[in-house]
Amino acid sequence: xxxxxxxxxxxxxxxxxxxxxxxxxxxxxxxxxxxxxxxxxxxxxxxxxxxxxxxxxxxxxxxxxxxxxxxxxxxxxxxxxxxxxxxxxxxxxxxxxxxxxxxxxxxxxxxxxxxxxxxxxxxxxxxxxxxxxxxxxxxxxxxxxxxxxxxxxxxxxxxxxxxxxxxxxxxxxxxxxxxxxxxxxxxxxxxxxxxxxxxxxxxxxxxxxxxxxxxxxxxxxxxxxxxxxxxxxxxxxxxxxxxxxxxxxxxxxxxxxxxxxxxxxxxxxxxxxxxxxxxxxxxxxxxxxxxxxxxxxxxxxxxxxxxxxxxxxxxxxxxxxxxxxxxxxxxxxxxxxxxxxxxxxxxxxxxxxxxxxxxxxxxxxxxxxxxxxxxxxxxxxxxxxxxxxxxxxxxxxxxxxxxxxxxxxxxxxxxxxxxxxxxxxxxxxxxxxxxxxxxxxxxxxxxxxxxxxxxxxxxxxxxxxxxxxxxxxxxxxxxxxxxxxxxxxxxxxxxxxxxxxxxxxxxxxxxxxxxxxxxxxxxxxxxxxxxxxxxxxxxxxxxxxxxxxxxxxxxxxxxxxxxxxxxxxxxxxxxxxxxxxxxxxxxxxxxxxxxxxxxxxxxxxxxxxxxxxxxxxxxxxxxxxxxxxxxxxxxxxxxxxxxxxxxxxxxxxxxxxxxxxxxxxxxxxxxxxxxxxxxxxxxxxxxxxxxx
Numbered sequence: 001x002x003x004x005x006x007x008x009x010x011x012x013x014x015x016x017x018x019x020x021x022x023x024x025x026x027x028x029x030x031x032x033x034x035x036x037x038x039x040x041x042x043x044x045x046x047x048x049x050x051x052x053x054x055x056x057x058x059x060x061x062x063x064x065x066x067x068x069x070x071x072x073x074x075x076x077x078x079x080x081x082x083x084x085x086x087x088x089x090x091x092x093x094x095x096x097x098x099x100x101x102x103x104x105x106x107x108x109x110x111x112x113x114x115x116x117x118x119x120x121x122x123x124x125x126x127x128x129x130x131x132x133x134x135x136x137x138x139x140x141x142x143x144x145x146x147x148x149x150x151x152x153x154x155x156x157x158x159x160x161x162x163x164x165x166x167x168x169x170x171x172x173x174x175x176x177x178x179x180x181x182x183x184x185x186x187x188x189x190x191x192x193x194x195x196x197x198x199x200x201x202x203x204x205x206x207x208x209x210x211x212x213x214x215x216x217x218x219x220x221x222x223x224x225x226x227x228x229x230x231x232x233x234x235x236x237x238x239x240x241x242x243x244x245x246x247x248x249x250x251x252x253x254x255x256x257x258x259x260x261x262x263x264x265x266x267x268x269x270x271x272x273x274x275x276x277x278x279x280x281x282x283x284x285x286x287x288x289x290x291x292x293x294x295x296x297x298x299x300x301x302x303x304x305x306x307x308x309x310x311x312x313x314x315x316x317x318x319x320x321x322x323x324x325x326x327x328x329x330x331x332x333x334x335x336x337x338x339x340x341x342x343x344x345x346x347x348x349x350x351x352x353x354x355x356x357x358x359x360x361x362x363x364x365x366x367x368x369x370x371x372x373x374x375x376x377x378x379x380x381x382x383x384x385x386x387x388x389x390x391x392x393x394x395x396x397x398x399x400x401x402x403x404x405x406x407x408x409x410x411x412x413x414x415x416x417x418x419x420x421x422x423x424x425x426x427x428x429x430x431x432x433x434x435x436x437x438x439x440x441x442x443x444x445x446x447x448x449x450x451x452x453x454x455x456x457x458x459x460x461x462x463x464x465x466x467x468x469x470x471x472x473x474x475x476x477x478x479x480x481x482x483x484x485x486x487x488x489x490x491x492x493x494x495x496x497x498x499x500x501x502x503x504x505x506x507x508x509x510x511x512x513x514x515x516x517x518x519x520x521x522x523x524x525x526x527x528x529x530x531x532x533x534x535x536x537x538x539x540x541x542x543x544x545x546x547x548x549x550x551x552x553x554x555x556x557x558x559x560x561x562x563x564x565x566x567x568x569x570x571x572x573x574x575x576x577x578x579x580x581x582x583x584x585x586x587x588x589x590x591x592x593x594x595x596x597x598x599x600x601x602x603x604x605x606x607x608x609x610x611x612x613x614x615x616x617x618x619x620x621x622x623x624x625x626x627x628x629x630x631x632x633x634x635x636x637x638x639x640x641x642x643x644x645x646x647x648x649x650x651x652x653x654x655x656x657x658x659x660x661x662x663x664x665x666x667x668x669x670x671x672x673x674x675x676x677x678x679x680x681x682x683x684x685x686x687x688x689x690x691x692x
């Protein structure tokens with residue numbers, strides 16, 4: 001079965017058997033076979049091709065999945081990560097709404113045409129789903145969405161209000177996970193008022209079920225002896241009998257019916273408001289009620305009740321059938337047209353509601369999709385402006401607030417990022433998405449207490465989530481326990497081998513331990529998962545820069561810069577590499593771009609001063625450092641460089657003061673040795689001083 005192939009492919013994908021998964025969806029001996037399960041199948045095949053490094057095929061199938069199901073947000077998410085989306089309007093436009101409308105109307109008309117036969121099949125072969133299967137399905141759905149698809153919006157999209165007509169048709173545009181498409185075996189037909197003894201053999205159960213006739217319960221007639229004993233208590237002359245009261249009510253209804261018929265002049269309008277009884281049926285009711293009101297004197301209550309029992313049985317069997325056929329034959333011309341007209345109006349209203357709902361949902365997805373696309377393209381300020389266009393209710397959701405926090409993280413605005421990530425956790429305490437980025441934000445802010453609390457909370461939410469172990473690893477890394485931090489990051493990789501940021505954090509810790517070989521392997525593993533993960537390109541560039549392999553460093557840093565051309569940190573390191581390659585003009589140009597991209601970042605200003613010193617532009621370099629001292633007063637390297645410039649000017653007292661201030665700020669051990677060596681050689685000529 002095609003669906004079985006899809007389930008097998010998904011199992012192989014989760015076990016990282018990508019070639020077997022591809023073979024299950026696209027068999028080699030059947031080149032023209034259709035991908036099973038429509039949009040879900042194309043989405044899974046796109047993921048397989050993505051992790052196999054075949055980006056073009058991955059983009060093709062993901063776009064096909066989004067074309068088949070415009071509400072499949074997971075496919076759009078992957079396309080944004082791959083950088084294949086140009087405009088969100090192309091995918092969540094009015095054309096998509098019209099396509100949904102056309103498909104829905106076509107299937108709705110086909111459903112109406114086959115409504116009679118489907119109803120007959122449903123009534124003749126009635127099957128119910130076991131109640132015990134419901135929690136099993138929900139458990140499978142939860143486990144499946146953990147691996148495949150679902151993002152905060154998929155759950156929101158799946159909650160489409162059910163309706164009496166067309167809800168099953170509209171649900172086709174929401175691609176369900178495989179766990180919901182269970183090929184269940186229906187239990188035996190359900191019959192009412194059937195009591196089966198399960199003491200018989202299994203092979204006799206079906207035979208006994210077929211031999212049981214399902215009949216409506218008839219009134220039982222008490223025998224004469226029992227009735228004499230209770231007749232004095234049940235039937236008294238002071239209280240009217242139940243049949244009398246019912247007959248009186250029937251006369252009142254019949255008289256009002258006749259009055260309504262006379263007043264309206266025809267029988268159609270009267271049947272519209274009186275439940276479908278025509279004038280002929282009401283006359284029969286009047287005759288029956290008048291006969292039931294006639295009490296014959298001389299007859300005992302016993303014989304009367306016995307006759308009543310017989311009359312009631314006959315009324316239950318034949319009279320109700322006569323009334324139903326008579327009323328249906330006389331009122332079909334009026335009521336059927338009215339009911340059909342009302343049903344048509346209701347279907348039209350339902351269709352319009354579903355179409356309007358789809359258009360509103362696509363409008364919301366258009367805004368969210370544009371913001372997410374810009375965020376994945378690292379056009380952070382533009383993405384932030386798009387998210388601010390959302391309504392207050394939509395903006396104050398966990399997913400949107402975490403996305404805004406990531407934007408501020410990319411903008412190196414850690415205080416704002418902390419604020420929005422904290423709001424996201426208040427709105428959604430169990431959120432895990434982007435919490436690894438939040439832990440990195442707290443790491444840069446040196447918020448040790450908040451970081452440890454975050455790691456503990458994430459572990460309590462889901463101990464098997466890679467985000468929790470990344471937060472714990474950042475907590476140990478902040479405490480300079482890099483070996484323990486590395487073990488936690490490796491645990492995150494073990495839990496989810498496709499969690500790209502965990503590989504990058506492992507590389508960072510290896511670099512801190514000066515194990516550059518393993519660090520390079522971790523960065524390369526991250527790039528095999530996501531080639532647009534600029535953090536790994538940056539990590540490789542920094543490793544080669546520290547190894548003084550400047551050509552390799554420039555290549556990898558330029559790769560990272562092409563992915564994120566608005567990062568001032570990448571511009572700064574690329575300028576440093578160009579300066580090491582003696583390309584000072586290119587380096588100055590890149591450093592100027594970094595300064596204009598983020599005026600709050602002190603690193604590009606410091607690197608600009610270093611380049612100016614190498615070009616012997618001491619006055620300009622000193623001016624840059626004086627400005628930098630105001631914005632970063634606790635950086636020892638700033639005072640150390642100022643001391644070297646003052647020594648060039650032979651201003652030994654100011655140089656000694658600057659060196660002393662640099663030592664007071666407790667620089668790293670390697671910088672301490674360099675500063676002390678410069679202080680010892682303060683009065684030596686520049687030609688003999690190798691510290692400059």
